[in-house]
Amino acid sequence: MAKRNYQNVVVGLDVGSTKVVSAAAQLGLDGSVNVLGISEVPSAGLRKGNIIDIENAAGAIDNCLNELERLCGISIASARVGFSGGNVATLANRAVVAVGNPASEIVREDVERVMRAAKMIAIPPDRSIIHLLPRQFIVDGYEGVADAVGMVGSRLEVEVVLVTATTTAVQNLVKSVDRTGLKVKQLTLNPLLVAKSVLSPAEKEMGVVLVDIGGGTTDVSIYEKGSLVFTSILPVGGEYITRDLAVGLRTTLDEADRIKETHGCAWVEMARDDVMTDVANINGKEVRQVSEKMVASIIQPRVEEILELIQSELFRAGMIGIPPGGLVLTGGTSNLKGITRVVEEYLHIPSRIGLPENTTVLDNELRQAQYSAVLGALLYDMKSATSDTVMDHELLGNWLGRMIYWFRDLFR
Ligand SMILES: Nc1ncnc2c1ncn2[C@@H]1O[C@H](COP(=O)(O)OP(=O)(O)OP(=O)(O)O)[C@@H](O)[C@H]1O
Ligand SMILES: [Mg+2]
Structure with missing residues (x-):
């Protein structure tokens, strides 16, 4: 088939424990995301979200991308790649800088300076920073500033969440993708991708727990005031x-x-x-x-065990009470009949199933919980001006070189 020459095509890749899935979409100028196709192949060389055999993993990724190219009639050079596994952890930090010229407004360089200061934190030598997410800026004591550029002030503070992962896990994923000849446009934490496709802005603002139960892992994340504040990846699914x-x-x-x-059914009384x-x-x-x-x-006792682990993570995160946005459950295992009922009985948090609904043009058959991450990857580029994306570019543009550079700096 002759390859079509689409404009503004984005590609997402999710290398999961049970399946490798990739998707392509064309972005419209009106903000629409027209999904061109999804291809899925059984995963290989992965265990509990981590690559354990690069050769096999690369083979599965290659098959998946070839299938997507054939399906959509496009040739794919680069993709946004989801990352899960690798003992992902979150760390809160804050930093403050004096604004360059107090009489004038805050400029981009001031924001970059305060963000650079916020990532200067000691992390174990075997870990890398994969995201630096600003939660809020504080200008001369005024809290809740989402974008400080253009404001007038003399003191600029930032509260951030750093997401770290074991360096080898990140390297093995990048290496597996590299083997196929695909360029990793950016590596993005899976829970951030999933949130793009299943959560509403109101849920993120009010506070919500996002749980992605896949095949080998369960990702638990908490959103508050619009930002990710905690994430953890459990090796069970x-x-x-x-x-x-x-x-x-x-x-x-x-x-x-x-x-x-x-x-299958997760609630015995319903079966x-x-x-x-x-x-x-x-x-x-x-x-x-x-x-x-x-x-x-x-099935029910196993689901309850997974919920017990989720509850421990929520305690560890310091979550007190019920999040106003409840708990949103996604990933392949959320297809289990009665699972929201068990969540509500066991965790006492109102819950719903999160399907990838935020794409504008999508066949109903593709609106499935196991595609939340890959479809979220397509949405990620829509608003490249969002704060976390801006920083991601800076962090991961030449990610490995930069991280090694930071470590040298940090442990000097
Ligand atoms: N209808 C269903 N009922 C119950 N479980 C299901 C259903 N459909 C899929 N699953 C389960 O979902 C799991 C796969 O989910 P998913 O595709 O989200 O995982 P993954 O992304 O490959 O893995 P991970 O995210 O853990 O690395 C498998 O264990 C599969 O058996
Ligand atoms: Mg997954």
Whole structure:
């Protein structure tokens, strides 16, 4: 097929524990995001969100990108790549600088100076800063300034959240993508991508917990006053439920996955004991029947264990009370019937399923929870003037070189 020459095409890549997915979209001048296509292949070389085999991971990424090129009739040179795993952690910091010329307004250089000061914090030598997100600027004591450029003041303060990850995990992902010949336009934390596609500005402003339960990981994030304030990636997800189901039903992982996805329910009371499903035994020779209730009785305790881990993270983050925006659940495992009910019973937080709804042109069949991150990557470039994106460019433009440079500076 002849390759079409689209203008303003953006590409997103999400290298997950169970699937590699990429998507392309054309950005309209009116702010529309026209999704051209999504391609998905089974993942390889990953465990719990981290690359453990570069060769295999690169092979899966390459297959996925080739498929996307074929599907959309485009050739892809670069992509925004999601990052998850690598013991991601958040750290709050603040910094203050005197404005260059007190009589005049604050200029971009002042903002850059205060942001540079805010990242001067000691972090362990095996970790890298992957994002520096401004929460608010404070000008001469006035809080809540989103964009300080153009304001008049003599003292500029900033409150930031730094997101760090183990350097090797970041390097292995970049290396795997590099092998395919694709340029990493930017590496972006998955929860930031997911938030773009599933959260509303009001939820982020009021305070919301965002939980992405994938195959090998569960990402827990908290948004307050419009910004990410906490994120953590737990090494547990839907594969944990599958494994237990396979043991409980004495069947293979593939069969357990199939049963979970077609008949699974996270809330036993919601499952029926008069609806039966076939289960092939472990050597595939015999078939038995089990009720949906029996399947749910294996799934619910595993979901509750994942929720217990989420609760510990929320305590660790210092979250007190119920966030006004509730809890938004996304990722493949959020497809489990009854899962919001278990969340509400167990965590006592009102919850909803977050589907990637913020793209303007999208087939309904693509509006699926497991595509939240990759579709969020397409939305990320829409408003390149948002504060976190501006800083991302600075941080990750030549990310490795810069990070090594900072470390030298920090540990001198
Ligand atoms: N209908 C369904 N019911 C229950 N579970 C489902 C359903 N559809 C998908 N899943 C589960 O979702 C998980 C995959 O989710 P997702 O695609 O979000 O993960 P991933 O991005 O590959 O992995 P991770 O984010 O953990 O690195 C698998 O465990 C799969 O079994
Ligand atoms: Mg994922």
